[in-house]
Amino acid sequence: MQPIDPKEVQRYLDDHRERDLYIHLEMTTGAYAAHLDQSRHPAATFLTNAVIRYSRGSISGKTPYRIGLKTAQGWVYSEGLTHWDEARRGDLILAGHDAAGKLVVSLQLSPNPF
Amino acid sequence: MDKRILVVLPHPDDEAFGVSGTLAMAIEEGTQVTYACLTLGEMGRNMGIPPFANRVTLPQIRRIELEESCRAIGIQDLRMLGFHDKMVEFEDPAVVQAAVTALVEELRPELVITFYPGFSVHPDHDATGAAVIGAIARMPAGKRPTVHAMAFSSNCRQVLGPPDIVRDVTAYLPQKMASIQAHRSQFQAAELLGSKELSEEELIGRYGTERFWTYRFEDEHE
Numbered sequence: 422m423q424p425i426d427p428k429e430v431q432r433y434l435d436d437h438r439e440r441d442l443y444i445h446l447e448m449t450t451g452a453y454a455a456h457l458d459q460s461r462h463p464a465a466t467f468l469t470n471a472v473i474r475y476s477r478g479s480i481s482g483k484t485p486y487r488i489g490l491k492t493a494q495g496w497v498y499s500e501g502l503t504h505w506d507e508a509r510r511g512d513l514i515l516a517g518h519d520a521a522g523k524l525v526v527s528l529q530l531s532p533n534p535f
Numbered sequence: 536m537d538k539r540i541l542v543v544l545p546h547p548d549d550e551a552f553g554v555s556g557t558l559a560m561a562i563e564e565g566t567q568v569t570y571a572c573l574t575l576g577e578m579g580r581n582m583g584i585p586p587f588a589n590r591v592t593l594p595q596i597r598r599i600e601l602e603e604s605c606r607a608i609g610i611q612d613l614r615m616l617g618f619h620d621k622m623v624e625f626e627d628p629a630v631v632q633a634a635v636t637a638l639v640e641e642l643r644p645e646l647v648i649t650f651y652p653g654f655s656v657h658p659d660h661d662a663t664g665a666a667v668i669g670a671i672a673r674m675p676a677g678k679r680p681t682v683h684a685m686a687f688s689s690n691c692r693q694v695l696g697p698p699d700i701v702r703d704v705t706a707y708l709p710q711k712m713a714s715i716q717a718h719r720s721q722f723q724a725a726e727l728l729g730s731k732e733l734s735e736e737e738l739i740g741r742y743g744t745e746r747f748w749t750y751r752f753e754d755e756h757e
Contacts, residue, residue: 422586445590451580452621452657456689465621467578506589514589522584522723529590 434478556704607713651684
């Protein structure tokens with residue numbers, strides 16, 4: 422992956438407005454968070470291959486970046502994004518990696534299921 | 536050692552730290568080893584430093600790393616069972632158990648190695664161990680393979696007592712380190728070895744011993 426290029430990400434978001442897209446959205450502390458440090462609260466959540474359609478999508482801030490997608494009835498939001506890839510067939514792969522290089526958050530969009 | 540071993544673990548790299556030395560030793564003694572790996576570690580958080588994998592490419596990269604790890608150990612038969620990382624505990628337990636039963640019936644192993652359910656920290660580890668124990672518990676007591684279980688929860692020794700199998704695998708550290716290092720997306724050198732190369736003595740201290748609890752089924756008595 423590469424450090425996020427906000428202009429390229431914004432171009433992708435603009436190009437994919439008002440289209441059905443598959444989304445993968447995830448945030449995680451890792452399964453070992455509390456095993457390694459009892460003061461930590463382990464939490465993780467992911468949603469994969471749900472279909473969304475947004476009317477407006479923006480990337481905001483400086484790294485780590487934020488993304489907001491405005492849908493017909495609500496929003497998709499993600500914060501802490503540092504890296505991106507346009508891996509295949511027009512996927513947008515965004516992730517936030519912590520100082521140790523571990524994935525903390527990810528947001529992916531694609532016309533095709535992941 | 537046993538002539539045929541079946542290893543059932545959920546993630547590529549689960550074999551590396553806990554059991555690779557034992558397997559390398561058994562294989563050198565002529566044992567056939569089948570490793571059934573339930574998932575491709577799709578949800579791993581490590582993508583390499585700098586990240587060379589992403590959520591989409593990670594499973595294929597980890598499949599290749601798993602195959603390399605198996606070659607390093609000498610494992611003759613690798614089965615990838617196609618479950619999804621982090622989701623093993625949410626599958627129908629009968630489906631996971633049936634997958635294990637099919638392997639046990641096909642291979643007739645003398646020994647099965649897995650995680651000790653309830654004492655293995657990651658929900659996939661516990662669910663995998665539970666499926667193995669469930670599958671083998673259904674067999675008649677006299678026909679069951681021995682089960683050696685790995686455990687590493689903070690309370691495992693307090694509840695289970697000390698492991699009854701403590702195996703010196705120092706002579707197989709080359710295979711074990713090659714297995715660990717095959718999983719390069721998951722284990723960066725800094726995390727694995729600290730900032731400097733470990734001395735021979737430190738390597739033996741950290742990786743030279745493998746520990747297992749022989750699982751006792753409820754209807755079996757000593």
